[in-house]
């Protein structure tokens with residue numbers, strides 16, 4: 001970040017191991033969502049800036065790829081220590097630009113840290129296999145090699161955790177990285193870049209370019225970018241997938257979500273109500289794994305709605321730097337868009353049980369506030385159901401059977417996460433088998449997999465074949481090579497044009 005006279009400080013790119021203001025004069029505003037004030041500007045990359053970063057990454061890749069696994073892993077461990085020590089500092093940066101409360105921000109860093117720890121085991125994860133004597137004096141073995149330059153494009157809602165799903169694995173496997181974080185909360189990426197440098201990562205292996213569509217589109221088509229990991233809304237994920245694959249790249253593009261929580265009649269309704277409130281309103285609903293729809297299988301709906309509403313009345317909303325439950329939304333424009341769904345829901349005939357506009361707020365009047373909202377009697381045709389609202393708005397749909405609930409989840413175009421609440425093991429087992437969703441919780445409302453499993457949705461929530469982190473992540477950032485080897489001996493068979501047959 002560089003000071004610019006009386007103007008707010010400028011968040012610069014980080015290219016080839018140093019801050020870089022770039023060549024473009026285009027800039028964006030970065031807000032403090034709790035006060036509504038512009039606290040920083042962020043520079044927006046031009047095509048030339050992206051080319052500069054890709055050039056630096058390409059150059060750094062050669063030496064980093066050739067660095068021994070032992071030396072690369074030492075850098076990973078050093079980075080892990082710095083991130084571990086810096087959790088609170090990074091959480092403060094996130095709260096100041098995203099608005100989420102401090103504990104939640106620290107939680108996202110902790111989940112990102114888990115992926116760094118997973119990547120510290122890269123020597124084991126990169127091990128190939130070896131088959132001795134598959135034919136006479138012939139051995140076959142496999143190698144996993146880095147793919148080159150990897151671009152990561154991340155959303156505003158997890159400025160630390162989502163990039164961490166990808167870059168630790170990419171770097172540990174020997175790749176060079178360009179991170180294009182969200183322009184709404186860009187500073188976490190630069191903080192991370194500095195920690196990499198302190199950890200001993202060579203310049204150019206981890207770069208940050210800031211900006212918008214101009215930067216992203218250049219990354220998608222640049223001939224020296226080999227892979228793209230994207231996380232964001234579904235329309236942009238589709239664009240990223242279609243464009244980058246057209247340019248011959250390996251792509252994983254994670255999109256939006258509409259996550260259902262099915263509550264069966266035998267469920268513990270207090271647990272279900274707690275979970276619906278936690279998963280619906282944590283981070284002000286700005287989570288891709290937030291629960292946005294509760295599917296109440298009758299006769300539980302009346303009691304469940306009452307329990308949820310009672311808990312919502314006790315939620316505190318205020319500046320995330322203090323100990324409140326829920327902070328502001330990320331920008332004024334986003335808050336207004338989310339609030340517009342409250343009118344849309346009423347107009348379409350849903351019952352507005354709790355109106356978030358009336359919730360008391362402890363904070364600057366100019367902050368981007370909206371309290372938690374609950375709709376009942378929602379139907380699948382309503383906009384509040386079909387659209388990803390991405391804010392603190394929870395809908396309840398009443399259904400008469402498990403089959404009806406399952407059909408609702410399975411016909412929804414999104415397939416990120418879902419949860420079932422029940423005390424019936426057989427019903428839960430049936431649900432996990434039949435539901436067409438990538439991540440499933442059983443009495444767990446936000447089933448975000450641990451780092452050594454992989455994170456990813458189905459259907460319109462993910463374009464591409466591999467999910468994030470875990471073994472999928474290792475596969476995404478490496479290419480397999482299989483070597484068939486025979487060392488000469490006196491008894492080789494001479495010329496033979498037939499297809500090699502193992503004997």
Ligand code: NAD
Pocket residue numbers: 153154155156157158162180181182183211212213216217231232233234236237239254255256257287288388390416457461
């Ligand atoms: P977004 O799609 O607006 O932006 C994501 C990234 O794409 C940002 O870096 C942005 O600068 C860039 N971008 C925006 N418009 C673009 C365009 N037209 N062309 C190229 N690049 C563009 O998403 P957001 O608002 O930052 O984040 C919220 C969305 O992300 C929600 O839909 C949420 O569900 C989704 N999300 C999904 C997951 C997941 O794992 N599936 C995780 C987190 C967030």
